[in-house]
Amino acid sequence: MVSGKHKSRTYKRVKIRTPGGTVKIHFRKRAPAKAKCGVCKQELHGVPRKRPFQMRALPKTKKRPERPYGGVLCSKCMRQQIINKLE
Amino acid sequence: MFEIGRLCVKLAGRDAGKKCVVVEVLEGNYVLIDGETRRRKCNLAHLEPLKEVIKIKAKASHEEITKTLEPLGFKVLNTKPKKASEKPKKKSRVKKQKPVKTGKKVTPKLDVAEKSKAEKPVKSEKPKETKKTTKE
Numbered sequence: 001m002v003s004g005k006h007k008s009r010t011y012k013r014v015k016i017r018t019p020g021g022t023v024k025i026h027f028r029k030r031a032p033a034k035a036k037c038g039v040c041k042q043e044l045h046g047v048p049r050k051r052p053f054q055m056r057a058l059p060k061t062k063k064r065p066e067r068p069y070g071g072v073l074c075s076k077c078m079r080q081q082i083i084n085k086l087e
Numbered sequence: 088m089f090e091i092g093r094l095c096v097k098l099a100g101r102d103a104g105k106k107c108v109v110v111e112v113l114e115g116n117y118v119l120i121d122g123e124t125r126r127r128k129c130n131l132a133h134l135e136p137l138k139e140v141i142k143i144k145a146k147a148s149h150e151e152i153t154k155t156l157e158p159l160g161f162k163v164l165n166t167k168p169k170k171a172s173e174k175p176k177k178k179s180r181v182k183k184q185k186p187v188k189t190g191k192k193v194t195p196k197l198d199v200a201e202k203s204k205a206e207k208p209v210k211s212e213k214p215k216e217t218k219k220t221t222k223e
Contacts (some may be wrong), residue, residue: 067100067103082135083096086096
């Protein structure tokens, strides 16, 4: 009997070919939402969309762009904020 | 606008938000900058000019810029010079000489009678311990 959590669509279904040749369905948790800019809500580049345990395995430099506010603001908003600070 | 000695703020990259000085005007849209940032070529689109202009020589060296900027309160970035590492030399493989095989030690075969003697050690009778009972 299939359990309830596998009947709903909360899990992603991945087809996997087993060594025996048959295709089985594996249930995996879905990827988290894409990272967005804190000001303009634009999708951020250079931020991987992975589960926390996969993010933990990554080095710090691969988790976000290496500039001030990297992974928080998009480059446009970051530039604007630097200029605003000067004034 | 971007003449030599112009104080700017870098807008792009890992040095974004740091102040720098134009050291040299290069061809096209580029200038050479130095200061709190790394000394490097930079696109004008990535610089925000400030009002101040500092008196420095054209193509001034990094040491000259540190002398002029540090009294003004700027923390000039000093990068460590890269050490030229020597290329690892390829080691020529020298074949290890295998130890010369010496013939197996041949043990002289014993005769059947002698073999049986050698295998069966003579039983040495141990003197039986007699319990001494002493009456007090």
